[in-house]
Amino acid sequence: MDNLIALLIAAPLLGAALLLCGGRRLDGAGHWVATVLAFVSFLFGTVLFADMLGKAADDRTVQQQLFSWIPVEGFQADVAFQLDQLSMTFVLLITGVGSLIHLYSVGYMEHDERRRRFFGYLNLFLAAMLLLVLADNYLLLYVGWEGVGLASYLLIGFWQHKPSAATAAKKAFLVNRVGDMGLSIAVMLMFTTFGTFAFTPVLESTGETSEAMLTAIGLLLLLAACGKSAQVPLQSWLGDAMEGPTPVSALIHAATMVTAGVYLIVRSGAIFNAAPDAQLAVVVVGAVTLLFGAIIGCAKDDIKKALAGSTMSQIGYMVLAAGLGPIGYAFAIMHLVTHGFFKAGLFLGAGSVMHGMNDEVDMRKYGGLRKYLPITFVTFGLGYLAIIGVPPFSGFFSKDKIIEAAFAQEGARAWIFGGIALLGAGITAFYMTRVMLMTFFGKQRWQPDAEGEEPHPHEAPRTMTIPMILLAVGSVGAGAFFSIGDRFVNWLAPVTEFEHPHPVISVPVITASTIAVLLVGAALAYAMYGTRPVPVTAPRGSLLTRAARRDLLQDDFNHVVLVRGGEHLTRSLVYVDHTLVDGVVNGTAAGFGGLSGRLRKLQNGYARTYAVSMFGGAAVLIAATLLMRAV
Amino acid sequence: MNTTLAATLTSTGEAVQFWILGTVAVVGALCTILMKKAVHSALCLAGTMIVLAVFYLANGAYFLGVVQIIVYTGAIMMLFLFVVMLVGVTAADSLKETLKGQRWLAAGCGLGFGILLIAGIGNASLSTFNGLGAANAAHGGNVEGLARLLFTRYVFAFEITGALLITATVGAMVLTHRERTERARTQRELAEQRVREGKQLPPLPAPGVYARHNAVDIAGLLPDGTPSELTVSKTLRERDQVRDVSSEALNDLKALEQRSEERLGRDEEAVK
Amino acid sequence: MNPVNYLYLAALLFTIGAAGVLIRRNAIVVFMSVELMLNACNLSLVTFSRMHGNLDGQIVAFFTMVVAAAEVVVGLAIIVSLFRSRHSASVDDASLMKL
């Protein structure tokens, strides 16, 4: 049974290897190979899950030691896996949603000539992501961590002929690398502190080192999480990442990869528990991103970018929850899973809309699509209800718990973070309603595309609709299923620890105010977009709107400070290298050259002159010999 | 070394011989480097070498003395003379120095060198000498002694010098031999070439005019009395050894015309 | 007289030869000067041979002669071909070996 863990990863890895090295022969069947292998992996996952359920709650962790990876004196890195309830949750999410999105992509990418490669990358992503969540040490996790980064890079830049896609891919990888730097330094710190970086020994011996050290490790892990999960200040790549094909956005940039940061924080819970300062930092980052993403989501006209802002914001919720400690870990993961369902569903819906609208992404050119895309409308609508947290859809359960937990703190913190979480819920309702209204309701504002072709909206093929329907089912029922009897919390408790939150105000009040806030948000959006016609070209908007359209000026900041600054730095360094460093070298050479140029004049070509110097030299030698003898 | 053989002085006869012939050798050497004509230098050098041969004999190196005369004076110097002939025996060098400061440098180097050498010899303690009597006698004579050494201890060096001589011979042949790199052209081809190049087609005019000036170094005169370069061989032209008699000839012509005019004038007067 | 005088004579001849090499331009005369120097060396070798009472010096002198013979052959050949191509036997004319 243990060996299944390795097979879980091996199946998609095999697929990736086959498809990427297989050549054109696999063009015809490649996508089915990949999809089947993804499902096989899911199957292994469910088998393992069933096996795990059969064991006692405390005894569910399974370890598998594959081989010794880097054996060096005093340094042991193994390829070893650890499957516990937390990993299991992720495995099911990744392989489940992943398989569905594979299926969806079969339809979505039907006309792309490089489809085989696309599926190769998707399989590669699955393998890397599974490695990330199954690793039993931080270094192996790091491999998966960068592996998903690579897959993300390849998939964002899949349409490489578009310069914007290539740039977005590069940006994603680079920003992630900054975060990875944090992870790698964190691993090094663990090694110097604990002499190991395997989860169990590190997390069990947190008590043996100072709080300052743990805070440092925690902050570095947070940096890593910020990079991968698009949290402020490393969030800028996620919006651009929407250049990738939509299934990619659904799988990687909504449901799975971007939640890796949350996984990392929850997995390292023991470290954060012992480092309150780091925890506070996590909460702050989560809260800021929550608002940041939501505000961006309100301003974007590109349906995918609006959803990306929403993703950022929802992950902000998760990070916020993860920062709250044992009261929040389980809810963070629960929101992560429900978010995985509804956000993947929303993205697939968006993909379906784009599929029908000649790849148009501007919502201002949609409108009134509910009649033409009924299935998409229904599934998207269910996802919408879930994300804004309408009871009894799944988002309600998970988000409400996070808001409760945010209120369960000491002093002013409770009000600040609780308030932000509450406000976020309202903004979520606003921008999601906006998306909904602009896309499916109102008048048809369709425009011919670049080639002058009028869009003919049509429902997507069955390979695309089935995953959407299945995900919609998840978005409807998952929350309730998890929350009844605290199923999810109890399931995770052995791994993550759990304490019941005790909010400063009573739970029903919080729930009621959450519902109230979201109703206000939705109503506001209806007032703005449902009652008035939507202009096809965006109005200039307020200062905040304009800033939000530009990702709250973060890109501009990056551009001015990092890109321009970096360009100036490299250019001046190239100059310095050429003139100064190389100049010294060449100057020395030129000095010798000049000297020999003078000495060269002695070589006048006359043999007799040479003879004179020869005799002179001989004379000097004799004189020297005589002198030496005389002395 | 057997100290009983050591001596400090040579015989008086040898001393006399040394001072006389030594002077000759030095003078010969000086003449070698100071004579304007190479052939004189060669002869002076030969003289110096003969003197040296005598000194070898005096020093007990009988074999070398003979070899010096046969090989050096006899063969090598003759080779020099051959080359001098090839280059031009009459050519005299200018002894004027052309390189700036070369003479002073040479003088300085030479003097310094000589003084240092002599100082070095003077510095060494060489008051006694052994003489070659025992060494020569050991194997029954100088030649036998040399032969024994040459064919035992120095046999490898000896063989290598053999190889060197062969190499030198081949080298000299290679250096002086000019390989014909293309087929010799036939007369027809040469003729065609001349026509193509528009050169003088008929035989060149003969040198000399009139019976009294038919030597090869005298250019033939054109009808107007000027000399024609074509009539003299190229070698002579390049050596500037053409004797120009045109003025003489022109004067003769003028005198002839004068004379005939006088005679004709007289005739005219006679007619009147 | 002490045989050391032969050595002085050899030194003198050698110096004269050296001076000849330095001041004369005619390659043949330069070459003769070199020969003079070689002969001077031979004289000193023979003298040393006598002073030390063994024949090795003479052997070396003998080899010097052989090598000198070889050298003369090649050297003169060079002079001849140089003269053929340049119509001059002056060592100063062959001054192309410079930058």
Place this chain on the structure above:
Amino acid sequence: MSFPLLTATAALPAVGAVAVAAVPAARRTAAKWLALLFSLGTLALAVTVLVRFEPGGARYQLTESHAWIADFGVRYELGVDGIGVTLLALTALLVPFVIAAGWHDADPSPDSGGEAPAETKHYRWRPTQGFFALILMVEAMVILSFEATDVFLFYILFEAMLIPMYFLIGGFGDRAHAQGEEAAATQRSYAAVKFLLYNLVGGLIMLAAVIGLYVVAGSFSLGEIAAARASGELEMATNTERLLFLGFFFAFAIKAPLWPLHTWLPNAMGEATAPVAVLITAVVDKVGTFAMLRFCLQLFPEASKWATPVIIVLSLISIVYGALLAVGQRDIKRLIAYASISHFGFIILGIFAMTSQGQSGATLYMVNHGISTAALMLVAGFLISRRGSRLIADYGGVQKVAPVLAGTFLVGGLATLSLPGLAPFVSEFLVLVGTFTRYPAAGIVATFGIVLAALYVLVLYQRTMTGPVKEEVRSMPDLRVRELAVVAPLIALLIFLGVYPKPVTEIVNPAVEHTMSDVQQQDPRPDVEAAK
């Protein structure tokens, strides 16, 4: 006496060089195959060495020792330790790829498309034979220098390998140049001369140090001197040791190259053909870092420790500076050259961090850098040979027309930026960890290198391979079979060593332990244990 395996390994390519040089001018193809055959034979011998080598056995194995210059105590002494045998194997491994990649680089006609037309003319000049003979010559010398345990013998090889390299750079340079062939020739000879002179200066100073060492120690034998030092029989005055150390280190730092002695590398790598550039950075330069490990640390442990802070700073500068300059390059090959400078910074950092992880990592890094740079540079060379330009700006959208080429280029690039799962990651992380345990600040600065590495690799990839297809590259053919056969094994190796580096670390570890005991250093213990 047993079979002199080490001598044979070095002698085979040398014999090959002579044999290849002797192939008649018209039979160029035969010369190429002969060269390939000899290099494969050398690889087979190197594998034999690897098999015969026992990781847990004596420090130097397969030793050979013969008197050479008896008057100075110079001996022909060979022996390999774990580090030497690894690098020997790397060299023997890479040269066949270099030869196969440079298959058409020395063809007489500039157009290296397919097989050149049949020879009708009798060439007296034989560039093809010369090219491959020189490559084999370099291989022979490099292999022997990895084996030499006599300082003098090593010095001679260290210098002698410059000569064939000089001709390889100057005589067979890259024909691609913006200002035409003539400008290329000027640049090329400049680069070759700079390479030669720069390295000769280093060699000269090393020679002084070698002589000084002999004066002090009375021997050239590494084993003898090291043993004498370890047992305390040979005392060196502090200043003497430091001066000697600096003399050796200076030469190695030029060869390696370490900032600020690096400027010859971009020129040399830029102007040489891609295979030769690989030979420079992946094979010849490794002698420098190898020598630091073997000679500097072993002969002058105290001075090494004394110089460590400065060297650490210099290597950090190399890492960051090389990477930043790589970002600023417009020429593909110079970019890779600056990336190599950054990587050499990591290697030197690992060596002088004086921890087991650092030194194992550095050794592993030498191997991995060799393979990854070879992969990247050779693909870049294939790319350049297609378009005839080295400027990044002249490319665009290549992945659309030549997807396999672009894919292999990307893998090479990802290896260069140390993506986990590929071999360089393992070594880079080991170096970082090894440095971090002793010098945390240095470890953190070095970590910036990995972000910058991502920047220059991805910028390069983006500008050349993605975007709209440029008109000039539209008819660019994808990788040919020969080219794929060169690149595919390298990539397979990168993946294998990234997932399972144990075969190499097993060989390297004992050697590193020896070196650590030479410098009398122990790994810092984890805080948690130290507290107990």
